[in-house]
Amino acid sequence: MEKRKLPVLPVAAPPEGSRPHAxxxxxxxxxxxxxxxxxxxxxxxxxxxxxFRAQSLWVMAYGTGCGAIELRPLTTARFDxxxxxxxxxxxxxxxxxxxxxxxxxxxxxxxxxxAYEQMPSPKWIVGLGSCTINGGMYWDSYNTINRLDLYLPVxxxxxxxxxxxxxxxxxxxxxxxxxxxxxxNGWHHYLENLDWYKANQKKLITDWNLPDYNx
Amino acid sequence: MPLxxxxxxxxxxxxxxxxxxxxxxxxxxxxxxxxxxRIGPPVWQPYLDLGKNLSLxxxxxxxxxxxxxxxxxxxxxxGLYLLIPVVVGVPALENxxxxxxxxxxxxxxxxxxxxxxxxxxxxxxxxxxxGISRGLSQMxxxxxxxxxxxxxxxxxxxxxxxxxxxxxxxxxxxxxxxxQNPLAAVAAFLAFLGMNMYAPFNIVGAPQxxxxxxxxxxxxxxxxxxxxxxATFAVAKMVLYMDLFLGGxxxxxxxxxxxxxxxxxxxxxxxxxxxxRTEQAIRFFLGWPTVAGVAGVLxxxxxx
Numbered sequence: 078m079e080k081r082k083l084p085v086l087p088v089a090a091p092p093e094g095s096r097p098h099a100x101x102x103x104x105x106x107x108x109x110x111x112x113x114x115x116x117x118x119x120x121x122x123x124x125x126x127x128x129f130r131a132q133s134l135w136v137m138a139y140g141t142g143c144g145a146i147e148l149r150p151l152t153t154a155r156f157d158x159x160x161x162x163x164x165x166x167x168x169x170x171x172x173x174x175x176x177x178x179x180x181x182x183x184x185x186x187x188x189x190x191x192a193y194e195q196m197p198s199p200k201w202i203v204g205l206g207s208c209t210i211n212g213g214m215y216w217d218s219y220n221t222i223n224r225l226d227l228y229l230p231v232x233x234x235x236x237x238x239x240x241x242x243x244x245x246x247x248x249x250x251x252x253x254x255x256x257x258x259x260x261x262n263g264w265h266h267y268l269e270n271l272d273w274y275k276a277n278q279k280k281l282i283t284d285w286n287l288p289d290y291n292x
Numbered sequence: 293m294p295l296x297x298x299x300x301x302x303x304x305x306x307x308x309x310x311x312x313x314x315x316x317x318x319x320x321x322x323x324x325x326x327x328x329x330r331i332g333p334p335v336w337q338p339y340l341d342l343g344k345n346l347s348l349x350x351x352x353x354x355x356x357x358x359x360x361x362x363x364x365x366x367x368x369x370x371g372l373y374l375l376i377p378v379v380v381g382v383p384a385l386e387n388x389x390x391x392x393x394x395x396x397x398x399x400x401x402x403x404x405x406x407x408x409x410x411x412x413x414x415x416x417x418x419x420x421x422x423g424i425s426r427g428l429s430q431m432x433x434x435x436x437x438x439x440x441x442x443x444x445x446x447x448x449x450x451x452x453x454x455x456x457x458x459x460x461x462x463x464x465x466x467x468x469x470x471x472q473n474p475l476a477a478v479a480a481f482l483a484f485l486g487m488n489m490y491a492p493f494n495i496v497g498a499p500q501x502x503x504x505x506x507x508x509x510x511x512x513x514x515x516x517x518x519x520x521x522x523a524t525f526a527v528a529k530m531v532l533y534m535d536l537f538l539g540g541x542x543x544x545x546x547x548x549x550x551x552x553x554x555x556x557x558x559x560x561x562x563x564x565x566x567x568x569r570t571e572q573a574i575r576f577f578l579g580w581p582t583v584a585g586v587a588g589v590l591x592x593x594x595x596x
Contacts, residue, residue, distance in 0.1 A: 126347035133344035154329040167503030170511035197348040197512045
């Protein structure tokens with residue numbers, strides 16, 4: 078039997094008046110970041126610290142998009158993320174993980190940057206859902222971003238629209254592994270390439286009224 | 293006992309109290325999780341949280357007072373613990389108990405919270421002063437029945453020394469103040485619910501409402517210092533209640549059992565009751581607990 082040919086759909090051009098996105102290019106955090114070499118004793122201490130950090134991830138309780146609806150079941154009896162030592166913290170000062178849950182409007186991006194920069198290092202970002210990877214179903218929207226890692230360093234992506242809570246737990250366990258091994262160093266990449274990130278952020282946020290780095 | 297060994301033993305005692313306080317925190321989280329049908333975190337989770345908070349970097353600066361606040365908080369807990377004899381008759385575990393220590397202990401209960409109030413106000417987050425105002429008003433309310441209970445016990449024993457109050461209760465459980473002056477015990481144990489800030493009196497931190505209340509702006513090492521303060525303060529309160537109402541302890545295992553039971557009185561109440569608003573909490577404490585406290589004092593007066 079002859080294989081039926083699928084019709085090739087025309088790719089829609091971005092709608093008139095849509096915001097220009099920052100160009101893809103060098104400088105993105107692709108998950109690999111080496112910390113500067115430290116003396117042997119400090120390295121050993123860092124191993125112990127990473128062991129502690131991995132087992133007590135506090136999540137910033139802030140939902141940007143519809144993905145936040147999949148976060149809530151994690152605190153319930155069925156999924157219970159507290160058994161991994163994870164807890165929701167309502168303040169960026171006490172959180173270690175920022176979850177960008179789904180689409181990120183340019184308006185929220187400003188708040189997310191502010192929250193991220195107020196978190197104490199080391200800190201990690203989990204991009205939840207397709208929207209943080211390539212825009213997902215909002216890829217041609219006039220007010221959402223398409224690629225999160227142009228603006229903030231993402232340590233773990235969880236693909237899907239929407240990913241189920243089981244997938245989130247898998248993602249968090251992967252993040253814990255990486256933290257334990259000392260591989261999740263997006264926060265360091267952010268500090269090292271602050272100019273690049275700031276330039277990208279300012280391209281999108283036209284009413285920029287934040288301090289350049291707000292601890 | 294000479295001073296130097298006493299200081300060393302007290303240090304060991306503080307570390308032991310910290311370890312015990314953190315472990316109790318872990319057990320509480322496990323119990324709560326089980327009640328809610330969850331698996332819950334491992335019992336040693338508070339140790340991991342403490343280690344994690346110590347291994348974070350911080351670069352925030354809110355002013356001197358907000359730096360000192362966690363030290364005040366931890367100092368309040370450790371200071372209270374150091375004043376109270378844990379096991380009477382064992383000099384190493386009697387800490388720095390002296391003749392007026394009960395008055396001093398009541399002051400130390402306020403000390404940490406007042407320091408925290410100053411520091412949290414300087415941190416500048418609007419949720420902190422809200423939490424502080426709720427905490428201090430609730431504290432003023434439960435302090436009344438607690439103070440009345442203490443007055444009753446002091447009048448009964450004729451001494452402000454915790455040591456002598458414990459000594460007066462020796463000779464069997466019928467001599468405990470829990471049996472000797474049940475009205476004062478009722479007042480004090482109802483006040484204990486407010487002190488521990490579990491439901492129904494957890495409006496101060498009020499999770500899901502004003503994020504975490506007073507410590508909103510405190511992170512990393514400051515937060516770990518607050519955790520240390522909270523753990524030692526909890527142990528110190530339990531030991532104080534054991535000394536005042538359950539006849540103290542003559543051995544460490546006895547102290548563990550009694551303090552555990554005292555603490556879990558508030559945990560089990562907290563597991564089944566919803567939250568009071570601040571004015572409801574104040575009305576509660578100024579109602580029956582205060583009546584019980586006044587009746588406890590009258591009972592002592594009439595018996596003399």
